[in-house]
Each structure stands twice: as C-alpha cells, then as structure tokens.
Amino acid sequence: SQQGEEDPQALSIQEGENATMNCSYKTSINNLQWYRQNSGRGLVHLILIRSNEREKHSGRLRVTLDTSKKSSSLLITASRAADTASYFCATDGEIQGAQKLVFGQGTRLTINP
Amino acid sequence: DTGVSQDPRHKITKRGQNVTFRCDPISEHNRLYWYRQTLGQGPEFLTYFQNEAQLEKSRLLSDRFSAERPKGSFSTLEIQRTEQGDSAMYLCASSLVSYNEQFFGPGTRLTVL
Secondary structure, X not given: OOOOXXXXXXXXXXXXXXXXXXXEOOOOOOEEEEEEEOOOOOXXXXXXXXXXXXXXXXXXXXXXXXXXXXXXXXXXXXXOHXXXXXXXXXXXXXXXXXXXXXXXXXXXXXXXX | OOOOEEEOOEEEEXXXXXXXXXXXXXXXXXXXXXXXXXXXXXXXXXXXEEOOEEEEEOOOOOOOEEEEOOOOOOEEEEEOOOOHHHOEEEEEEEEOOOOOOOEEOOOEEEEEO
16 A cells, blocks of 8 residues: 655646645655656656655755655756656655655656746 | 666566566665556555565565565566466665665566456
8 A cells, every 4th residue: 555645646837947746644754765757667766855854955856854744845946858757755664664665656747848 | 787677678478477577686785675566656565685585575465476586686576377467567676774765677567468
C-alpha cells in the first residue's frame, strides 16, 4: 500500500514558472526523498531530507519538511521543458522498515514551452 | 557506466512461462532492492538484500517469485508461471549501508500476454 499522497496528481505550467508539489505521509519517518521519473524510465534521485531537517536546497530545487503535519513540498524554480516528468516522494522509517522506501503515487508535471 | 544496470529492458512472454531478470548494482553498494511499478502508480517494495542475505520480503512477493544474490554482487528475480497481473515495470536499486539514498536502474518492463 502507498504511504504517501502527492498533490496535485497532475500539474501543467509554462516554462519559466515555478512548480510546487506536495506530499503527505501517514507514519513517522527517518528520511523523505524525492525522485523524478521520465516516461517509461527509471527513477532519478533528486534530494533527501532527514526528519530533523526543515528545508534543503539543491540547485533549482527546494524541499521543505513539516513532521508535525507529516508533509513535504518540492519547489522547482524557473522550470524548463526538460523538467517534464513524474515526481515521487518516498519515505523510510521505523514502522514500514528503515530499509525500504514507500512511495506515493506521484505528480505528473508538464512544462509547456 | 557505473550506475545500476538491468537486463533485459523489455520482456514479452506468454502466460505460464517463466522469466528471469538481472540487476547489476553499483559496485561498492552492499544493499540491493527490487520494486515493482504498475502504470500510474509509484513503485512498491518487493524485497531487499544486504550482501548475499535476503533480509525482507513483501507480501506482494508470492511463492511464484524468487530472488537471489548469490555472491553479494548481481541479483536475479525469477517469476514462475507468469500471469497477466505480473505485467509491470520491475525496478532494481542499490545503496550503501551507511546512507539512505537508493539509486535506481532503468527497469525491466514485463508484458505477459
């Protein structure tokens, strides 16, 4: 079963705009990660945020984590056509097992030129 | 290429046939994971190895599924007596024990006719 839920399920914006995706999860976690998947391909690791961190940056990516609300957001600034992909959050933690990732259903992002 | 590789990339088989997939992890990674992803969903955990030991198996992994990692390097996932419901993308990932980032291969897309 899926641990998290991404919101929105689909997002379409113009190139250059910012894209924000949200992820909610149900149980306590050790870490939360974001992955990108181009159509029919494998997953690319974007960023990991630990449960004791609140915000993390990597290039045009900004991730926030609110453990009290069991939610995270991924912001992509100055979007490009190449950012078109599905984005998944994944958690690991004591309840589901620290060794495996539990994924949400993903947000499908489309960047229009 | 020092990433995770999977073979084959695509497999079409008839119902009832056996199939075997191979995964070669990043060479220094001692953890190896198998996930299954169906269309429009996030990946779901199947099993993982630490070195050659299989430490956890999901309830999704019926007795028709078997995974091995005989020398702690590459791994195979075999599905016996395939069913149409086995059609999915099978993803392999690897990681170091000390870190939580999992690096994914391109996946093997299985179609059972």
